[in-house]
Amino acid sequence: xxxxxxxxxxxxxxxxxxxxxxxxxFGAGKTxxxxxxxxxxPLRTEEILTEAGRPVDDTNGVEGKHTxxxxxxxxxxxxxxxxxxxxxxxxxxDRFWFFWDELATGALGAVxxxxxxxxxxxxxxxxYFERRRIPFIVAVNCFEGAERHTADAVQxxxxxxxxxxxxxxxxxxxxxxxxVLIEVVExxxxxxxxxxxxxxx
Amino acid sequence: MSGDGQGTHGGAHWFDDDxxxxxxxxxxxxxxTSSAGQHRLDLIALVVAEDVTHDPETDHMxxxxxVDIVDLCREAPQSVAELAAGLDLPIGVVxxxxxxxxxxxxxxxxxPVPPAELPDESILRDVINGLRAL
Numbered sequence: 001x002x003x004x005x006x007x008x009x010x011x012x013x014x015x016x017x018x019x020x021x022x023x024x025x026f027g028a029g030k031t032x033x034x035x036x037x038x039x040x041x042p043l044r045t046e047e048i049l050t051e052a053g054r055p056v057d058d059t060n061g062v063e064g065k066h067t068x069x070x071x072x073x074x075x076x077x078x079x080x081x082x083x084x085x086x087x088x089x090x091x092x093x094d095r096f097w098f099f100w101d102e103l104a105t106g107a108l109g110a111v112x113x114x115x116x117x118x119x120x121x122x123x124x125x126x127x128y129f130e131r132r133r134i135p136f137i138v139a140v141n142c143f144e145g146a147e148r149h150t151a152d153a154v155q156x157x158x159x160x161x162x163x164x165x166x167x168x169x170x171x172x173x174x175x176x177x178x179x180v181l182i183e184v185v186e187x188x189x190x191x192x193x194x195x196x197x198x199x200x201x
Numbered sequence: 202m203s204g205d206g207q208g209t210h211g212g213a214h215w216f217d218d219d220x221x222x223x224x225x226x227x228x229x230x231x232x233x234t235s236s237a238g239q240h241r242l243d244l245i246a247l248v249v250a251e252d253v254t255h256d257p258e259t260d261h262m263x264x265x266x267x268v269d270i271v272d273l274c275r276e277a278p279q280s281v282a283e284l285a286a287g288l289d290l291p292i293g294v295v296x297x298x299x300x301x302x303x304x305x306x307x308x309x310x311x312x313p314v315p316p317a318e319l320p321d322e323s324i325l326r327d328v329i330n331g332l333r334a335l
Contacts, residue, residue: 015247018328047292069291072282079331079334079335080327083328084280086280105243182329
């Protein structure tokens with residue numbers, strides 16, 4: 001049937017779509033976090049980068065291969081028929097930073113997922129969101145067996161502005177991830193009300 | 202360009218996926234990397250099929266990939282990211298194809314919240330309530 005549902009006189013709902021970014025180092029659990037709340041199995045979307053868009057990649061030794069692929073995993077949460085939230089795991093490799101601008105445009109906020117065993121992996125993400133004035137929170141993924149640190153200790157170690165929330169989470173646990181996301185949105189609201197309070201330089 | 206790149210991979214061969222796609226992805230767009238008159242589509246922009254009576258499959262100007270996009274969007278509006286993942290095509294390719302379809306009046310694209318502008322506070326509250334209710 002060609003006309004589908006609109007043939008029955010009901011126009012399809014066109015939902016408002018929003019996105020939250022999930023950043024963090026390689027192996028911090030970004031895709032796990034997305035998968036814990038997504039109603040679909042996290043999907044992978046890719047972009048092919050050509051020479052012009054890829055200023056720092058070293059192709060020595062692979063002559064003839066002039067493109068590289070940057071991949072992002074994402075998930076979807078339908079909050080209401082007319083309100084859909086997408087979660088995008090950002091590409092972990094530093095050399096894809098320039099690709100983040102595209103992802104970050106119009107984002108509601110971001111989660112920087114931190115692994116306390118490799119805290120330095122999320123420095124770059126923290127820097128990025130601070131500079132772009134994108135509201136973000138830091139969620140410490142409490143891996144089993146990983147040494148537990150308090151939120152305060154992580155806040156200091158990352159030298160975060162006092163307004164940036166730090167929460168502990170389990171990226172595999174749906175309830176825990178829900179709370180992380182609620183925290184992001186609440187922070188985004190505070191941030192919108194008074195950006196100076198949230199970002200001090 | 203350093204000389205030692207030569208020969209370090211002398212024994213390597215590319216098989217299957219390593220060799221890259223059989224059809225270069227941008228061949229599907231006839232080499233175009235952007236679509237005329239179309240601003241860059243956000244990954245979460247929704248593509249909605251227009252209520253048109255002619256069957257895109259009979260339109261010989263359209264590639265099979267164009268038809269796939271229209272078919273998917275007729276089931277329900279799809280985000281650019283979902284279309285790219287669903288069709289296993291790079292985002293840039295899907296953007297060009299969507300631009301073609303929009304020009305032909307087969308689909309339209311909703312604009313998500315404009316850049317550098319947070320959504321309305323009431324929408325953020327709805328998001329929080331929606332997340333709590335999950």
